[in-house]
Amino acid sequence: LALLRHNRTLLIEKINFANLGTLLDLLLDLEVLSESEKDFILESKSVKRDEVRTLIDMVKNKGEEAAKHFFNSLKKVNEALYKQIDTKSTQGPAGELISVTFCKFNLHIVSMRQ
Secondary structure, eight states: OHHHHHTHHHHHHHOOHHHHHHHHHHHHHTTSSOHHHHHHHHHOOSOHHHHHHHHHHHHHHHOHHHHHHHHHHHHHHOHHHHHHOOGGGGBOTTSOEEEEEEETTEEEEEEEOO
């Protein structure tokens, strides 16, 4: 979710209307979005950027798995934009990748040196 939050502005600026429709279809197929959520985004009388904002907020509210599907779908739809995603937000202080796992009521944070 940090990756989604950190790159929100870039995504809002760069996802175009043609890519948005395909991205919504992929997320619908993966059951990240429902048909009514997809329709809500597409039927809103707002500007394109508001539609993308709504999509990002919906995905963010659905959790890590939904965010993972979002980025995998984005890679299929717009690989150039996917490559612009700033992954530094998911790294620890020394450039270490941080893995966070939720196990029932325990939170495990593991640092993995590259």
